[in-house]
Amino acid sequence: MTAILTPKRLTPADVLRVGASGLRTHPLRVLLSALGIAIGIAAMVSIVGITASGRAGLNAELAKLGNNLLVVGPAQGALGTDAKLPTEAETMINRIDHVWSVTAVGAVRGAKVYRNDHVPTELSNGITVVASRLNLPAVVSADVAAGSWLTPAAQRFPTVVLGAKAAEWLGFDASNLGGRIWLGGRWYTVIGILRSAALAEELDAVVFVGWENATEDLGFDGHASAVYVRAEESAIGSVHSRLARTANPESPGEVRVSRPSDVLIAKAAADRALTSLLVGLGAVALLVGGIGVANTMVISVLERRAEIGLRRALGATRTQIWVQFLTEAVLLALLGGGSGVILGAAATAAYAMAQHWTMALPGWAVAGAVGATFTIGCLAGIYPAVRAARLAPTEALASN
Known part of the structure; x- marks a missing residue:
């Protein structure tokens, strides 16, 4: 077997x-x-x-900065353009339902800024001078890196706050706060420097002066160049669709409304x-x-x-x-x-x-x-x- x-x-x-x-x-x-x-x-x-x-x-x-920031400005572009928003734009926008807070800056046309009064006039470095509302940092989530922001008292005097890039270009940091710059043909004292604003990068190359001071001493016409709006996030679409015709009822087509977080x-x-x-x-x-x-x-x-x-x-x-x-x-x-x-x-x-x-x-x-x-x-x-x-x-x- x-x-x-x-x-x-x-x-x-x-x-x-x-x-x-x-x-x-x-x-x-x-x-x-x-x-x-x-x-x-x-x-x-x-x-x-x-x-x-x-x-x-x-x-x-x-989540930290907020996904609900909207920016209203002239349709032609950014700060410093010839187009203008009505002087009542801020007040009218603040009446829209679900809007939490509103602030604004206005380009001070013709005002140039220099490190001192010996710098040739053509070497302004492209720094923009703007009149600013006092609640700007809170609305655009811009922190103060050094010094302090404009106060109701300080804004009536020749004091300024520098954006992050403007401070770098003018040679200012925490060590020389209190120094002066030559702005609009007179001396201004630097009282603060802002950190870079992630949702409003255009403000980094800016010198901020108080709204009252800009009106009285620098010939500011009172027209906002950019209005920053914080709205309820769940209603952001509704607010966005109403901003242009609210900011400028007569010519809503001349208004630009953007959402900075969309860029990110x-x-x-x-x-x-x-x-x-x-x-x-x-x-x-x-x-x-x-x-x-x-x-x-x-x-x-x-x-x-x-x-x-x-x-x-x-x-x-x-x-x-x-x-x-x-x-x-x-x-x-x-x-x-x-x-x-x-x-x-x-x-x-x-x-x-x-x-x-x-x-x-x-x-x-x-x-x-x-x-x-x-x-x-x-x-x-x-x-x-x-x-x-x-x-x-x-x-x-x-x-x-």
Whole structure:
């Protein structure tokens, strides 16, 4: 009676041990192959993580500054244009339902500002002089970096507050507050410097004077060049649609209404478009890494023909050989993928820390990276595994 021999089944632990043994025998080759996968995964994870962190940072910034600021001005453009808003524009806008607060600045045309009275008149650096309402910093979320803001008493005297860029251009900081600048043909004392206003960057290159002082001493005509409006966020669309005809009922077409936060959101959208391109480049790197894994496995099959033949002669089945080499390819890809996830997360954390963002790494990005490496390992290992399984024991041993 002939006995029927049944091949012993490999347990999962056996499969992992046998698959890992091939990696341990050629560490340098494994390192270089895994590096290709790691670079691709790190690129994709860091790109997604940095984009998500940037988006989280933007949302946090908008939450802090407010997403409900609207700016009303002449349709021709920014401060200093010939178009004018009616002098009653602020009062009329303040009557709109769901409007919380209103403030304004007005360009003081003809007033030039210089560091001192010896600077040639043509070297004004393009700094704009504006008359300002006292509640401007609160409405536009502009903090005082040094000194103080205009007060009801100070605005009646020749005192000014400098925007962030204007202070830099005029050579002022916290150390020389109280110094004077030459403005409109007379000396003005600098009592404060503002921080950069994220939602009103046009105010950074501005010198602020009190509304009363500008009217009495600098020939200001009382027309606001820009009106800043804070409204209830849930009603921002309704308020936006009513501002132009409220600010200038006779010529609403000559009024420009903008939402500064939309600019930040547009920048984020542009970043997302760029991210898609960079993710594509990361995918190319992954493809190159997958080819490297496949190449390594093919070479491994060629070099280990004797091992394959010996295992086949000792009773290993084609399926067991196939599973061994496929497992080896998957482990190689996962090694590179795991390293790539760690590198990508580290790069995201470093960049977020440098930008003062909260790190945000979506779970789907990590899961996708692991899934991508597993898929690459399977695809890259199929052909070498099949080739190894097809080797006849006699042929493999004879080749040695």
